[in-house]
Amino acid sequence: MHSVLNLFSTLSKNEITYEKLGELTRSIDVHRLDFSKNADDYEKSEASDYYRDIKLLDPLEVAVLYWPPEAASAIHFHSGFYGYVLVLDGEGENIEFSFKEGKLKQLRTLCCRKGGIMNEPDGIIHLIRNSSKTNALITLHIYYPALENLDGLTLFDPVTKNMGTLNEKAANASFREPKENFKYFRENAFVFEGQNAKGNSHFVYPILPKPSSEEISEMLQSYYNEQAKEYDSFDTQHQSRTAYTRAINKAIADDFENLKPKMVLDIAGGTGRRSEEIRDLCSSEFGVSILDMSESMVQEAIEKGFEGIHSTYLDHELRPEYYDACYFLYAFGHVPNSEERFETLRKIYKELKTGGRFYFDVFNIENKNEWGLTAKSIHYSHGLNYMGYDEGDVFYKKNGGNAVAYLHYFHATELEHIIQKIGFKIVSQRNIGYVKNAGEWTDNPAEGNLFYILEK
Numbered sequence: 001m002h003s004v005l006n007l008f009s010t011l012s013k014n015e016i017t018y019e020k021l022g023e024l025t026r027s028i029d030v031h032r033l034d035f036s037k038n039a040d041d042y043e044k045s046e047a048s049d050y051y052r053d054i055k056l057l058d059p060l061e062v063a064v065l066y067w068p069p070e071a072a073s074a075i076h077f078h079s080g081f082y083g084y085v086l087v088l089d090g091e092g093e094n095i096e097f098s099f100k101e102g103k104l105k106q107l108r109t110l111c112c113r114k115g116g117i118m119n120e121p122d123g124i125i126h127l128i129r130n131s132s133k134t135n136a137l138i139t140l141h142i143y144y145p146a147l148e149n150l151d152g153l154t155l156f157d158p159v160t161k162n163m164g165t166l167n168e169k170a171a172n173a174s175f176r177e178p179k180e181n182f183k184y185f186r187e188n189a190f191v192f193e194g195q196n197a198k199g200n201s202h203f204v205y206p207i208l209p210k211p212s213s214e215e216i217s218e219m220l221q222s223y224y225n226e227q228a229k230e231y232d233s234f235d236t237q238h239q240s241r242t243a244y245t246r247a248i249n250k251a252i253a254d255d256f257e258n259l260k261p262k263m264v265l266d267i268a269g270g271t272g273r274r275s276e277e278i279r280d281l282c283s284s285e286f287g288v289s290i291l292d293m294s295e296s297m298v299q300e301a302i303e304k305g306f307e308g309i310h311s312t313y314l315d316h317e318l319r320p321e322y323y324d325a326c327y328f329l330y331a332f333g334h335v336p337n338s339e340e341r342f343e344t345l346r347k348i349y350k351e352l353k354t355g356g357r358f359y360f361d362v363f364n365i366e367n368k369n370e371w372g373l374t375a376k377s378i379h380y381s382h383g384l385n386y387m388g389y390d391e392g393d394v395f396y397k398k399n400g401g402n403a404v405a406y407l408h409y410f411h412a413t414e415l416e417h418i419i420q421k422i423g424f425k426i427v428s429q430r431n432i433g434y435v436k437n438a439g440e441w442t443d444n445p446a447e448g449n450l451f452y453i454l455e456k
Contacts (some may be wrong), residue, residue, distance in 0.1 A: 001033055001034055001035055001055065001064075003032075003033075004028060004033065004055075004062065004140070004315060005055055005062060006022055007027075007028070008024065008056060008059075008060055008062055008142065009010060009056060009058075009059070011059055011060070011244045011336075012197050012362055013057065016060060016144050018121060018122070021060075021082070021083060021084055021142055022084060022119070022146060022383060025084040025086055025117055026117065026140075026383075026386050026434075028086060028140075029084065029113075030087075030088055030115050030286065031115055033088060033140075034059040034101040034387070035064055035088055035138060035140075036053070036064075036066075036096050036288055037089065037136065037137070039051060039066055039068065041066075042064075042065075042066040042217035043355060043406070044442055045171060045172050045282070046174040047171065047172040047174045047175075047177050048172040048173075048174050048176070049067070049068065049071035049072055049073070050065050050067045050068070050071050050073065051065065051066040051067075051068075052064070052065055052066075053065075053066075055282070057115075057146045058146065058397070059144075059146075059148055060083075060142065060143060060144040060145065060161070061083075061141070061142070061143040061144070061145075061146035061147060062140070062141070062142055063088050063140075063141045064088070064138065064139070064140055064141075065138070065139045065141060066136060066138055067090070067092065067128075067129075067130040067137035067138070067139070067405075068130065068134050068136060069130055069134055069135060069136065069256075070129070070131075070132070070133055070246040071129065071130045071132055071137070071258040072127055072128065072129030072130070072391070073127045073129070073173055073174075074118065074124070074154060074155045074156070074157070074174050074175060075095075075104070075125065075126070075127045075128060075155065075156040075157070075158065076125070076127065076153055076154065076155050076156075077099070077122060077123075077124075077125045077153065077156075078121075078122055078123060078124045078125075078126075079122070079123065079152060079154070080122065080145075081122060081143050081145055081147060082120060082121050082122040082143070082144060082145060083120050083141065083142045083143035083144060084117055084118065084119060084120060084141075084142050084426045085112075085117065085118040085128065085139050085140065085141050085142075086115075086116075086117050086118075086140040086142070087112045087113060087114055087116045087117075087118075087137070087138075087139055088114065088138045088139060088142075089114055089137070089138040089142055090130065090132060090135050090136055090137035090138060091109055091111065091112070091114075091130075091131050091132055091135075091137065092111075092112050092114045092118075092128055092129060092130055092131060092139065093109050093110065093112070093128070093129050093131045094109070094110045094118040094126055094128055095108075095109045095110075095126060095127050096108050096109075096110075096124065096125065097125040097126060097127075097128070097156070099125055099156070099190070100172070100191050102189075102191060103190060103192075103229055103333065104125075104156050104190045104191070105156060105190050105192075105193040106192075106193065106194050106195045108195075108203075108204055108206075108270040108378070109195070109203075109205055109258075110205075110206045110207075110208060110382065110394055111131065111205060111206065111208070111404075112207075112210065113207065113209070114298050115208075115209050115385075116207075116208030116209055116256075116387065117208060117383065117387070118139075118208075119381075119382050119383060120143075125156070128224065130288055132233075135146060136401060137365040137403075138227050139348075144370070148289070149169075149170070149228040149290075150166045150168075150170040150171070150172075150173060151166065151167050151168040151170075152165060152166070152183075153165065153166045153170070153173055153181075154166075154184075155173060155174070155175060155427055156190065157175055158192040158194075158202040160187070160188075161187070161188045161189060161190055161191070161192060161377045162185070162186065162187050162188070162189060163185075163186050163189035163190055164182045164184060164186070165182060165183050165184040166181060166182055166430070167181060167182060167183040170182070170220065171209045184264045185296050195399075196399045198293045199334050200237075200399065200454060201399055202396050202397065202398050202399065203372060203396060203397055203398045203399065204375075204378070204395070204396050205383065205393055205395050205396050205404055206378060206382070206394075206395055207395045207404065208384070208387045208389040209388045210239065210387055210388035210389050210393065211406075212222075213300070213336045213337060213340060214342065216406045217293065217312055217336070217403050218336075219403065219405060219406060220291045220293060220334055220405055221293050221294055222403040222407060222422060223385065223398075223403035223404065223405040224270070224292075224293070224294035224296075224297055224403070225295070225296045225297075225403075225407075226296050226402065226403045233349055234281075239438070240434070240439075242254045242439070243438040243439030244432065244433070244434050244438045244449075245274065245277075245329075245330070245424045246277070246434065247432060247439035247440070247441070248329065248359075248361055248451060249274060249277045249281060249319065250281055251451065252283075252327060252359050253278050253281035253282040253402070253452075254256075254281075255357065255453060256278070256280065256282045256284060256286070256325070257327060258397050259282065259324065259357055260284050260324075261284070261324030261325040261356075262286055262287065263284045263286065263287050263288075263289070263322065263323050263324055263326065263368060264286050264287065264288045264323060264325045264326065264327070265288075265289050265291065265318070265325075265330070265351065266288055266289065266291065266306075266326075266327060266328075266329075267291050267303060267313050267326065267327070267328040267348075268291070268292055268293070268313070268328060268329070268330075268331035268332075268334065269288075269290035269291060269306075269329075270290075270292055270294065270297040270300075270301070271297050271300035271301050271304070272288070272290045272304045272306045273422075274300035274302070274327075274329055274330075275288045275306065275340045276456060278327075284302065285321045285325070286325075287307070288306050288307070289307045289309060289318075290302075290306045290307065290308050290322075291308075291309040291311060291313060291316065292310065293310070293311065293312045294310075297392065298310040298451050313328075313344060313347070314344060316339060316349065318351050318352050319351065320351055320369040320456075321350070321351065321352065321353050321354070322351060322353070322357050322383060323351055323353065323356060324352075324353055325352075325356055325357050325358070325359070326344070326348055326351070326352060326356070326357075326358045326359070327358070327359040327360060328344075328348070328359075329357070329359070329360065329361060330361060332344070332360045332361070332362050332404060333362050333363050333407045333408040333409065333410070334405070335408070336406060336408075337390065338390060341408075341417055341418065342421075344424070345358075345419065345422050345424070346422050349422050349423060349424060349456055350387075350415065353456070354454040354456055355455065355456065356456050357427065357453060357454065357455050357456075358424065358452075358453075358455075358456075359451075359453055359454075361432070361449050361450065361451045361452070362408075362409075362415065362449060362450050362452075363407060363409045363410065363434075363449055363450075364407035364409065364410065364431065364445075364448060364449050364450050365392045365410060365411055366411070366413070366445055366446050367409075367434070367435075367446065367447060367448060368446050369434070369435040369436045369447065369448075370394075370409075370434060370435055370449075371394055371409065372392065372409040375391070375392055375393065375394045375409050376391060376392070379391050379392075379393075383388075390408070390416060392407060392409035392410060392411070393406070393408055394406070394407045394408070395407075395411075410450065412429070412445070412450055415450070415452070416429075419452075419454060423453065423456075424454040424456065425454065425455045425456075426452065426453075426454060427453040427454060428451075428452065428454050429450065429452050429453075430447045430449050430450075430451050431443065431444065431445060431447055431448040431449070431450060431451070431453070432449055432450075433447060434448050434449045438450075
């Protein structure tokens with residue numbers, strides 16, 4: 001910790017900016033820091049869930065905080081100061097809000113693990129919490145200017161709808177402070193709109209730093225195992241999703257009428273539902289190998305009579321030049337990084353016969369009706385580019401679920417560069433409505449997902 005204190009104590013106030021603090025925070029190697037994991041080494045307060053060890057107050061504030069399992073700060077409004085929080089140990093969540101015209105709205109939740117950085121610009125409304133039920137969270141906080149007291153800090157309670165502004169007597173950002181430590185206090189002061197207020201089935205959940213390929217694979221297996229029994233029914237119960245998948249299935253079946261494949265590979269084919277529908281829409285007969293990382297879903301496919309392969313695609317060797325066609329539907333974006341996406345397409349090229357075709361759809365980063373533009377915005381505003389992210393990377397959760405999934409949103413130019421480098425010929429590239437005008441083909445590059453037909 002001595003090196004960190006030297007890093008910040010030598011700064012002059014004239015050179016301190018939000019950007020400079022970010023640069024310095026990102027330069028800290030958490031694996032070489034010494035800090036206490038013993039709660040008794042931190043200053044405790046009955047009015048706060050977390051404990052503090054203030055290390056520096058000039059020219060800025062540096063403090064280490066200890067958060068017991070499930071401890072959290074109050075929702076609070078930063079005004080007149082800014083900084084960063086570096087996770088030293090454990091796993092925490094930074095939950096951001098907006099407050100306008102009497103409505104407190106939950107915007108997003110970011111999960112930060114060891115080495116992850118929470119951005120706290122001036123004007124942010126947020127809370128930090130330990131997301132573990134068993135382990136402590138330890139964080140390093142760097143703020144400018146150092147807070148002489150908490151005078152003017154505004155707190156929100158989403159349960160009681162109480163809102164209060166602390167005065168100079170308050171020692172903690174907590175509603176457990178006595179009433180005389182508030183300069184302003186109102187009961188039932190606002191309306192609260194939670195993350196799922198609009199009934200969205202999923203929400204963005206960035207994880208910092210970006211997990212490794214192996215971790216992402218494990219996350220996706222857990223995510224789809226969690227949904228194996230209900231995944232197909234979830235799809236079929238949503239009219240937009242049904243229209244979208246059926247339009248793509250029909251496009252593949254129509255192309256099969258000329259291609260007349262004998263053997264087809266369905267990558268990330270899940271329970272085999274899409275292959276069933278494509279066969280039903282097509283007059284020719286063909287065999288299908290279903291490959292999926294979810295053991296539960298592969299078992300469902302086997303029970304439907306398909307050949308089932310339980311594996312991630314890159315981890316399983318298939319016969320070269322064996323398949324007449326291959327499709328990778330609604331899942332190519334799960335491949336965790338650009339290197340593995342290149343290797344995936346190259347492997348598909350090798351396993352297709354000459355003249356064989358590959359069909360796949362991806363989420364379009366320019367689609368104004370989806371998460372692509374949000375992903376781009378968060379990527380730069382929250383420094384995800386420093387946390388191992390490629391532009392377009394998204395982690396997300398299903399409302400009511402526990403597992404986290406990963407998806408990459410694509411630029412068409414990004415894909416076409418890889419496609420041409422490998423040697424595929426682009427037979428067709430079209431945009432298809434997903435959220436808006438689901439299942440309808442469009443020429444608008446800012447609408448829908450991207451659907452490709454490639455030929456070897």
